[in-house]
Amino acid sequence: MMNNGNGTSACNRASEIPEYIYQELTDRGRVELERHFSACAGCAAELKGMTNAHLAVMQWRDESFAGLSTPKIVIPFGENQSDQAGTVNSGWLDSIHRLLGNSTALQWGGGLVAVAAVALIAFIAVNMIRVPVQPSVAKESSPRVDGAVAGRNEIPQQVINENVARLPDEAGVVDTRSPTKVSTGLRSRSSGGSNGRRSPRSGQVAVDLNGNGRAKKSNGSARKLPSLNDVADDDDNSLRLSDLFEEIGS
Amino acid sequence: MFINLTDEQLVELAVSQDPDAFGEIVRRWERKIFALCFGMLGREDEAKDAAQEAFISAYKGLASFRGDAKVSSWLHRIAVNKCLTTKRRSKTRNEEFIDDDEASDAKTLVASPKLSPLRTTESLERMDLVRRAVNALPADLRQIIVMKEFEEMTFQEISEALEMPLSTVKSKLYTALKQLRMKLERTSVEVV
Numbered sequence: 001m002m003n004n005g006n007g008t009s010a011c012n013r014a015s016e017i018p019e020y021i022y023q024e025l026t027d028r029g030r031v032e033l034e035r036h037f038s039a040c041a042g043c044a045a046e047l048k049g050m051t052n053a054h055l056a057v058m059q060w061r062d063e064s065f066a067g068l069s070t071p072k073i074v075i076p077f078g079e080n081q082s083d084q085a086g087t088v089n090s091g092w093l094d095s096i097h098r099l100l101g102n103s104t105a106l107q108w109g110g111g112l113v114a115v116a117a118v119a120l121i122a123f124i125a126v127n128m129i130r131v132p133v134q135p136s137v138a139k140e141s142s143p144r145v146d147g148a149v150a151g152r153n154e155i156p157q158q159v160i161n162e163n164v165a166r167l168p169d170e171a172g173v174v175d176t177r178s179p180t181k182v183s184t185g186l187r188s189r190s191s192g193g194s195n196g197r198r199s200p201r202s203g204q205v206a207v208d209l210n211g212n213g214r215a216k217k218s219n220g221s222a223r224k225l226p227s228l229n230d231v232a233d234d235d236d237n238s239l240r241l242s243d244l245f246e247e248i249g250s
Numbered sequence: 251m252f253i254n255l256t257d258e259q260l261v262e263l264a265v266s267q268d269p270d271a272f273g274e275i276v277r278r279w280e281r282k283i284f285a286l287c288f289g290m291l292g293r294e295d296e297a298k299d300a301a302q303e304a305f306i307s308a309y310k311g312l313a314s315f316r317g318d319a320k321v322s323s324w325l326h327r328i329a330v331n332k333c334l335t336t337k338r339r340s341k342t343r344n345e346e347f348i349d350d351d352e353a354s355d356a357k358t359l360v361a362s363p364k365l366s367p368l369r370t371t372e373s374l375e376r377m378d379l380v381r382r383a384v385n386a387l388p389a390d391l392r393q394i395i396v397m398k399e400f401e402e403m404t405f406q407e408i409s410e411a412l413e414m415p416l417s418t419v420k421s422k423l424y425t426a427l428k429q430l431r432m433k434l435e436r437t438s439v440e441v442v
């Protein structure tokens with residue numbers, strides 16, 4: 001009665017056909033549906049086609065699968081149960097989950113405690129740590145030195161000449177040939193490849209980096225020079241530089 | 251020893267103290283899971299591997315089993331995932347499942363010894379067409395028709411195993427049979 005032309009039924013009762021085929025209808029339902037098939041050509045055609053498909057699959061099963069023996073399943077009982085299928089987490093997190101069970105309240109409570117603990121640790125850490133104040137080279141401490149130039153450890157040549165002339169016996173290495181560079185003892189410590197030694201050149205006084213009191217003299221008379229060992233190792237560069245600036249400024 | 255226990259009790263036992271209880275689960279389900287894998291994959295060798303891997307995965311994931319779910323549902327889900335992974339892997343290797351023929355025919359189709367050589371050949375061809383038609387179904391429809399035909403589960407059992415409403419199972423089976431029917435009619439497969 002309700003056939004849409006390609007052998008499939010538009011009838012509402014067509015959806016019951018699988019139950020009829022697989023014999024899952026009650027006796028009463030089966031009789032009623034059989035009565036309907038005799039009156040509905042669409043459902044009858046659908047029943048025929050679906051039964052044919054069902055029997056074909058059954059035949060495939062019987063001919064290709066039924067004769068096969070069940071494979072021997074080998075389970076590695078000795079091995080630890082772990083995540084192989086990507087569905088299990090069996091690490092420490094899983095242990096915690098098992099410990100907590102499925103209680104959502106417990107899990108939320110645990111989460112809040114963890115957050116509070118992290119916040120407490122952060123608070124303690126902030127209050128305990130003392131950040132050392134780094135003395136910096138301020139413009140005020142050496143008004144004659146341009147800030148930008150000071151930042152690059154450079155001083156105008158004129159200032160150097162004046163101050164060197166005024167401090168003939170001061171410690172430290174002042175390269176009078178170099179127009180703008182001032183070398184401190186610490187600088188040579190950080191310069192790569194020098195290994196703490198510098199070749200003395202004309203007009204330059206070498207500092208005894210070995211601390212044995214002997215200094216090389218390249219030009220001019222020998223002087224008693226301070227050893228770098230006299231300088232505390234924990235002094236930082238900027239502090240030394242500012243001291244130098246103060247001395248120069250004075 | 252384990253005969254009177256339900257699947258869920260066996261799993262509980264296997265998780266807590268006795269891994270051998272899982273052996274009973276395997277014995278109860280190995281044939282059905284193998285059938286499911288065979289129907290899903292259409293090849294004996296791959297079905298065996300998928301079933302083996304499914305049980306190993308289930309064993310290794312025992313701790314993840316939710317007590318409120320059914321063991322059948324859990325095992326089917328793992329097995330179907332294994333089958334889909336196998337199929338994807340095969341596609342990646344450019345081994346066409348639907349269109350491959352020669353190599354797999356001999357392994358997949360076991361002809362009845364009662365048939366004459368001519369009938370045997372016809373039967374093999376017909377069964378191969380059915381296998382291709384089933385394999386051409388969408389995975390969700392294929393799974394349901396395989397569970398129905400190969401595992402011979404009732405609608406209610408399928409519904410519980412897939413955690414799906416009964417009406418949805420019926421509707422999907424109806425669609426699967428309808429699509430299968432059309433595919434088979436296109437290739438003129440008739441049951442003899």
